[in-house]
Amino acid sequence: MPAWHRVLDEVLHDRRSALVGYAALFTLDRRDAEDLVHDAIVRTFAKPRALTDVYTAEGYVRSVIRTMFIDSARRTASWRTKVHLLADTGHARSPEHATAAALDVRAALAGLTPRERAVxxxxxFDDLTVPEVAHELGLSTGAVKRYLxxxxxxxxxALGPDVLPHDPDAAVESGSHL
Known part of the structure; x- marks a missing residue:
């Protein structure tokens, strides 16, 4: 039996409850803490590591717990800033409304030139920055800003003034001509 198997067994049997208690300080919910510990243990022992004793392994798992919690909080915060782009949470819309909206967007996109549509x-949709769009399409950033x-x-x-978020990159400086 490899040494890491023994260390994993000891962490699971002897230190799991302490790790769940530690994770609960972050999550404030025991079930979420247990999920966090499970994921941290999997992430810790999924790759070969030089974890030869239970205390080193526990410290590593605690570090992974902290990192995973912070990453999850960042993803949640980022999601909250973008969720309004996907759905109107004020009221449920019918499938007919969604179909009509999709047709409206498709018709509006059809009214753009191919480069405008790509930009x-x-x-x-892909949430690329102007320099990334420029690189992807082989254009200058000034050209991308103009098309945008x-x-x-x-x-x-075509769709209404509030359909797109304010995008400072979609503004073209006065006097710039392409």
Whole structure:
């Protein structure tokens, strides 16, 4: 039996309850703490590591617990800032409304030039930055900003002024010509 098997057994049998108690300080919920400990143990022992004693392994698992909790909190905060883009939480919409909205968006996108459409999709759907869009399409950042400005104006005209979030990258400096 490899040494890490013995260490894993000791962590699971002797230190698991202490680890769950530690995780509960972060999650404030025992079930979430147990899930966090489980995930941290899996992440810790999924790769070969030089964990030869239970105390070193426990310290490593505690570090993974902290990291996973912080990463999860960041993902949740990021999700909260973007969830409004996916659904209107004010009221449930019918499938017919969703179909009509999809057709409206498709028609609005059809009114864009191919470059405007590509820039808008990469910027607003794939959430790429202007330099990333420029790299992806082989354009200058100034050209991307111009296409984005034009596409945003056309989309707002077709779909309404509040359909797209304010995007400072969609603004073109006055006097710039391509």
């Amino acid at each position: 808008a999709v990469l910027r607003y 400005f034009d596409a945003t104006a056309k989309l707002r005209t």
